[in-house]
Amino acid sequence: xxxxxxxxxxxxxxxxxxxxxxxxxxxxxxxxxxxxxxxxxxxxxxxxxxxxxxxxxxxxxxxxxxxxxxxxxxxxxxxxxxxxxxxxxxxxxxxxxxxxxxxxxxxxxxxxxxxxxxxxxxxxxxxxxxxxxxxxxxxxxxxxxxxxxxxxxxxxxxxxxxxxxxxxxxxxxxxxxxxxxxxxxxxxxxxxxxxxxxxxxxxxxxxxxxxxxxxxxxxxxxxxxxxxxxxxxxxxxxxxxxxxxxxxxxxxxxxxxxxxxxxxxxxxxxxxxxxxxxxxxxxxxxxxxxxxxxxxxxxxxxxxxxxxxxxxxxxxxxxxxxxxxxxxxxxxxxxxxxxxxxxxxxxxxxxxxxxxxxxxxxxxxxxxxxxxxxxxxxxxxxxxxxxxxxxxxxxxxxxxxxxxxxxxxxxxxxxxxxxxxxxxxxxxxxxxxxxxxxxxxxxxxxxxxxxxxxxxxxxxxxxxxxxxxxxxxxxxxxxxxxxxxxxxxxxxxxxxxxxxxxxxxxxxxxxxxxxxxxxxxxxxxxxxxxxxxxxxxxxxx
Numbered sequence: 001x002x003x004x005x006x007x008x009x010x011x012x013x014x015x016x017x018x019x020x021x022x023x024x025x026x027x028x029x030x031x032x033x034x035x036x037x038x039x040x041x042x043x044x045x046x047x048x049x050x051x052x053x054x055x056x057x058x059x060x061x062x063x064x065x066x067x068x069x070x071x072x073x074x075x076x077x078x079x080x081x082x083x084x085x086x087x088x089x090x091x092x093x094x095x096x097x098x099x100x101x102x103x104x105x106x107x108x109x110x111x112x113x114x115x116x117x118x119x120x121x122x123x124x125x126x127x128x129x130x131x132x133x134x135x136x137x138x139x140x141x142x143x144x145x146x147x148x149x150x151x152x153x154x155x156x157x158x159x160x161x162x163x164x165x166x167x168x169x170x171x172x173x174x175x176x177x178x179x180x181x182x183x184x185x186x187x188x189x190x191x192x193x194x195x196x197x198x199x200x201x202x203x204x205x206x207x208x209x210x211x212x213x214x215x216x217x218x219x220x221x222x223x224x225x226x227x228x229x230x231x232x233x234x235x236x237x238x239x240x241x242x243x244x245x246x247x248x249x250x251x252x253x254x255x256x257x258x259x260x261x262x263x264x265x266x267x268x269x270x271x272x273x274x275x276x277x278x279x280x281x282x283x284x285x286x287x288x289x290x291x292x293x294x295x296x297x298x299x300x301x302x303x304x305x306x307x308x309x310x311x312x313x314x315x316x317x318x319x320x321x322x323x324x325x326x327x328x329x330x331x332x333x334x335x336x337x338x339x340x341x342x343x344x345x346x347x348x349x350x351x352x353x354x355x356x357x358x359x360x361x362x363x364x365x366x367x368x369x370x371x372x373x374x375x376x377x378x379x380x381x382x383x384x385x386x387x388x389x390x391x392x393x394x395x396x397x398x399x400x401x402x403x404x405x406x407x408x409x410x411x412x413x414x415x416x417x418x419x420x421x422x423x424x425x426x427x428x429x430x431x432x433x434x435x436x437x438x439x440x441x442x443x444x445x446x447x448x449x450x451x452x453x454x455x456x457x458x459x460x461x462x463x464x465x466x467x468x469x470x471x472x473x474x475x476x477x478x479x480x481x482x483x484x485x486x487x488x489x490x491x492x493x494x495x496x497x498x499x500x501x502x503x504x505x506x507x508x509x510x511x512x513x514x515x516x517x518x519x520x521x522x523x524x525x526x527x528x529x530x531x532x533x534x535x536x537x538x539x540x541x
Contacts, residue, residue, distance in 0.1 A: 005460070012457050016154035019194040021161040022141045025200035026135040028165040029207030032128075035112060035135070036170070037217065037319070039127045042119045042445045043296065047208040051123060053288040061287045064213040065286035066120045068163045068277050074117050077317055078332050081110035082436060083333030088130030089184075090135040090429035092166075096185050098470045098513070099430065100437040104141035107456055111135055114334035120289040121280050122294035122326045123333045128170035128221065130336020136166025136204075153457035160185055161200030168201045169208045170282050171338075173396040174218045178199050179388045184426065192465040203213055221298075224305055226372065226398045228365040230405045238373050240410040242351050245345055245374055246416025248318075249381035252344070253422050256326050260432065275331040283324060293320050297343030301375070304346040311354040318347045329429065337425060341382050342375045349374020371399045375407040380411035384424040385398035446524070452496045453519025462491050469513045472502035 053063045075155045078085050083095075084415075088111065094100045115131040124502040138163030144155035160181050168177035181197040182189050212219045230237070268274055286296040292303070302319070303309050311316070325340045353370035356362035362370075372393060380389035393399040393406045452458050457467055463474050477490075478497040492498070498518070511523040 002430060002537050008455065010152075011151075012460075013195075015190070016148065016151065016157050017161075017192055018199045020143055020148055020154065020158055021196045021199035022203040023147065024136075024140045024162045024513070025165040025203030026207045027143070028139045028162050029169050029198070029204035030130075030211065031108070031139065032132045032136055032166060032169040032204070032218075033211040033472075034209050035115075035131060035475035036128060037215070038116060039119055042116050043127060046120050046295070047291065047299075048283075050287040050291045054291070057288075059318040060285070063288055064228045064281050064284045067280040070117045070121050071272055071277040071280040074114050074280075074333065075271070075335070077110040077117075078272050079108045079274075083107060083433065084110040084114050084134075084334055084441060086133030088334070088336050089338065090426040091160075091332040092133045092163045093185055093426055093434055094430045095137050095141075095180075096156055096163055097530075098156060098467070100507070100528050102138070102141075102434050103143065104107070104138040107138040108135050108142075111138070111334055117295065118328075118333045118335050122283050122291070123221075123280070123281070123328045123335060124294050124340055125328055125333060125335020126337065126339030127296040127298065129338035131168060131334065132166035132170035133163050133336075134166070134201075135163070136162035136169075140200075148410050151457070153187055157192060157196045157201075161196040163393075164197040165200040165204030169204045169219075169398055171221045171392070172205075172208075173221070173392055174201045174205050176388055176392040176395050179391050181226055184383065184385045184386050186467075188307075188464065190465045192461070204259050213537065221354050221396055222301070222305075222398075224302075226361075226368050226399060226402060228369065229401045230366055230369055232404075234362065235408060237352075237356055237370065238405045239412060241349050241373050242377050242412025243416065244348050244352065245377035245409070246413035247382045247415065247457055248344065248348060249378055249417055250422040252322060252326075252382060253417075253425055253430050254427060255322070256425060256428055258421070259326050259457065260330050260428070267364075272332060274334065279324075279327050279331050279333065279510070280311050283328070286320070286324070294324065297321070297339045300369075300379075301339070301346045302373050304343075304350045305368050307350070307353075308487075309350060310348075310350050314351050318344060318351075323494070332434075333374070337429075338379075340424070341379050344382075345374040345376065345378025347373045348378060354386070369402055369405065372399055372402075373406055376406055376412035377409040380410045381417045381422075382425045383525050384414070384417065384427075386410050386414045386472075425497075438505045443503055444502050444504060444507060446510075447501050447524070450500060450514055450518050450523060451521060452492050452494060452498065453521060454494045456517065457504055458492045458517050459494055460491050460509070466517060467493075468500075468517070469502055469504065469510050471504070475499040475501055486540075 009102045053059045083091050111131050111134050119127050122378045124477055137159045140159035144158045148154045164177040164181035167180050168174045177195045208219055283294050292300055349371040357364050376393035380386045389410050390407055399406045469492055476499040507524055513525050
């Protein structure tokens with residue numbers, strides 16, 4: 001009996017959550033390293049092109065024409081791989097939650113290609129985190145399908161590991177990456193998810209650091225240090241930063257939703273190229289006039305940290321870049337939202353710091369700190385992940401000596417969006433992906449009983465550790481003639497009868513997922529009790 005339990009734990013815990021997760025992390029680290037090197041080179045070329053066009057206006061039409069050509073290639077990428085569009089993190093989250101499906105290898109290829117084309121044209125989306133997270137998710141899916149093809153229950157755990165490894169290698173923030181996978185990816189904490197994430201992150205970061213050492217590259221996302229520590233008597237200065245970040249996060253979300261609805265209504269039948277090309281052309285024109293208004297936002301954050309942007313310029317950039325980010329993300333340009341969101345917070349923080357310094361209420365040595373507080377606060381409010389934002393500020397933004405002001409700014413911004421009921425930017429983006437995935441399909445509402453077959457993946461695990469199909473709720477478990485309603489504790493045993501309630505658009509896929517978790521059996525015999533049309537469940541844009 002002990003040997004059987006040990007074999008089961010090795011096969012269903014050690015292999016997927018440590019060994020295969022580690023392999024996923026190593027492959028992700030290598031891919032992200034190559035992507036970072038190439039994207040940095042492409043962005044540098046882009047900067048030189050726009051600088052040349054700025055000094056030689058006669059070449060502006062040629063730059064715009066090149067951007068339209070790149071838009072054509074991007075539209076082709078999106079045609080062959082629809083989930084390569086937009087911010088990578090929302091798509092990755094939808095994938096690891098099981099809300100959408102994709103072809104993993106095709107996704108890696110076209111995300112890689114489409115993102116580089118977007119950066120060449122100066123599209124204001126992030127160049128590291130979004131594509132890295134999405135490609136890491138695809139690597140996790142590929143690892144499960146190639147190396148663990150007989151254990152499909154492992155896939156979403158490995159996808160989670162790949163996503164966290166992608167985030168860690170893109171931002172060089174491993175602790176934040178693990179929190180991201182738990183807080184944003186699944187909105188829960190689970191030992192199996194922690195094991196998968198930590199194993200992937202450790203191996204991914206190890207691979208990245210080794211490659212950076214061999215090729216003489218830096219792995220850090222930002223290179224700066226906050227020397228000054230804000231005294232307790234001045235901690236109030238972060239309050240306006242938190243308030244403005246929370247308020248603007250709400251406005252940004254509302255504008256995103258409104259513009260997305262308008263574009264969907266007006267351009268619904270347009271070919272992807274005719275949606276992408278105008279945005280690429282507008283970005284190119286703006287870039288030829290003022291390059292700081294376009295690009296990933298990384299260079300802008302560096303300038304803001306060192307107080308190199310005037311307050312009135314910061315306000316203009318906040319408005320222009322917000323609109324460009326919303327349009328670029330909505331039409332499908334590939335890139336991340338992480339760095340743009342950080343840049344919005346940095347712009348707000350710099351404006352507040354400028355005002356306080358001008359009023360002689362704050363010493364200039366604390367300027368950089370308020371920019372960092374703005375970055376963390378806006379990210380927490382817009383994505384609704386306060387723990388991830390706090391960890392990132394400490395780990396990657398040199399905030400260890402100023403934990404209290406950073407936490408205060410984050411909490412204030414987060415309370416504001418909670419109070420007004422604002423939606424997460426990632427949730428808004430995921431809504432689009434789910435809509436495209438399930439448009440026209442029938443929603444099935446199911447109430448059924450299934451059995452935990454001997455040797456199945458679920459045996460010995462608590463329900464919180466199991467990645468059930470989306471919208472699946474475990475109502476009760478029958479164990480040896482004892483029924484536990486609204487099940488909350490204890491591991492699942494062989495031959496337990498589970499009472500489930502769930503909704504699905506694809507009965508076959510859901511049956512495969514349940515069999516992968518609980519063992520082969522007849523899932524849907526008379527379990528379907530109600531149907532609804534897709535249009536009645538997801539609001540039209």
